[in-house]
Amino acid sequence: GQQVMQIPQYQHVQEGEDFTTYCNSSTTLSNIQWYKQRPGGHPVFLIQLVKSGEVKKQKRLTFQFGEAKKNSSLHITATQTTDVGTYFCAGNGETSGSRLTFGEGTQLTVNP
């Protein structure tokens, strides 16, 4: 079945440093979504990427979808303490209908 792998599992940064998490799928995706989950909270949708090579920005966050539509990345510029949480990618396979396969997430901590 489809697998989505995410690295790193943990990332500790000093406030102001950049952060990147990477997501790789075992199969080609029709789209990929990113979610953020704060400690003790629930996942919150951040963005969806659909097109090959697509790049989207939300303030300090930059999302990329690979040319082969099998990998994606999330980059945060100049992290802030409010960025703390776990970032999940979730892939929608070309043959999996509406089912999302989530990566294991990257847990980000930001030291002030």
Add this chain to the structure above:
Amino acid sequence: NAGVMQNPRHLVRRRGQEARLRCSPMKGHSHVYWYRQLPEEGLKFMVYLQKENIIDESGMPKERFSAEFPKEGPSILRIQQVVRGDSAAYFCASSFTSNEQFFGPGTRLTVL
């Protein structure tokens, strides 16, 4: 417009009892998904339902677990004869189409 609602937020059961978890999707959403999350882990897909139909239950254990989404009322995830390994956070999500999913606050199940 209320978000996805789940109740109870916390549920404690003894081994062998039944657990019933409820999810009311956002108004206008007809797609409901259930996920399980163990501490420090990602979300594992369990089941995808539309009104009165189970679309994909490939992530749900064959025994003891069942889900429904009746024409009227919330979606129910039912776990019979719970065991300690069932302890987890169970999240429900809803969507209007197959795109962005909106998550509820989750039900934290503890099996004693």
